[in-house]
Amino acid sequence: GESVGLHLPTLSVQEGDNSIINCAYSNSASDYFIWYKQESGKGPQFIIDIRSNMDKRQGQRVTVLLNKTVKHLSLQIAATQPGDSAVYFCAENDRRRSSGSARQLTFGSGTQLTVLP
Amino acid sequence: SQTIHQWPATLVQPVGSPLSLECTVEGTSNPNLYWYRQAAGRGLQLLFYSVGIGQISSEVPQNLSASRPQDRQFILSSKKLLLSDSGFYLCAWSRGGDTQYFGPGTRLTVL
Numbered sequence: 001g002e003s004v005g006l007h008l009p010t011l012s013v014q015e016g017d018n019s020i021i022n023c024a025y026s027n028s029a030s031d032y033f034i035w036y037k038q039e040s041g042k043g044p045q046f047i048i049d050i051r052s053n054m055d056k057r058q059g060q061r062v063t064v065l066l067n068k069t070v071k072h073l074s075l076q077i078a079a080t081q082p083g084d085s086a087v088y089f090c091a092e093n094d095r096r097r098s099s100g101s102a103r104q105l106t107f108g109s110g111t112q113l114t115v116l117p
Numbered sequence: 118s119q120t121i122h123q124w125p126a127t128l129v130q131p132v133g134s135p136l137s138l139e140c141t142v143e144g145t146s147n148p149n150l151y152w153y154r155q156a157a158g159r160g161l162q163l164l165f166y167s168v169g170i171g172q173i174s175s176e177v178p179q180n181l182s183a184s185r186p187q188d189r190q191f192i193l194s195s196k197k198l199l200l201s202d203s204g205f206y207l208c209a210w211s212r213g214g215d216t217q218y219f220g221p222g223t224r225l226t227v228l
């Protein structure tokens with residue numbers, strides 16, 4: 001069936017190093033992808049998004065890469081800081097599960113990023 | 118700028134009691150509104166979404182219901198809570214486009 005999943009449930013990186021969080025999706029109809037950051041006890045926070053007509057998009061210290069051939073999405077965080085410690089979710093927009101302007105997102109289970117001092 | 122509020126922040130309720138969680142959005146009009154549930158250590162499960170006042174779509178059968186009495190107000194309810202209703206409930210909004218923005222969430226514990 002359709003799924004959005006993450007390769008690793010946990011990731012530990014040294015402060016200052018770069019982090020790479022991966023996500024696989026199986027729905028070839030997905031045309032929009034989002035990365036969210038969720039700190040403990042809080043709601044998910046939007047980080048960056050990318051549409052299927054793009055391969056790469058950069059934000060402040062973050063880069064999202066999309067490989068449609070292998071249905072793979074990654075989030076790269078440069079110079080990881082202690083404040084980056086959180087659970088990171090990828091989400092996909094399944095066009096077939098949308099009603100009008102209400103897009104229905106399918107979320108992965110998340111990766112716990114821990115930044116070591 | 119837009120802001121989204123949820124209350125209460127935490128709630129402990131006995132099995133069989135009613136539930137009412139509220140979500141309001143400020144700074145936008147005619148938003149799409151969503152209710153999600155997140156179990157511990159898990160991803161987000163879409164429960165309901167609404168594209169307008171009085172318009173509710175349900176994603177999964179359950180003993181929960183949703184209502185949208187005003188443009189920027191979304192309410193999640195239950196007549197009788199079950200133990201399995203425990204979780205972290207998140208409200209989100211979107212404005213036409215794909216990006217959904219989440220509220221701070223409500224932690225519900227059913228005992």
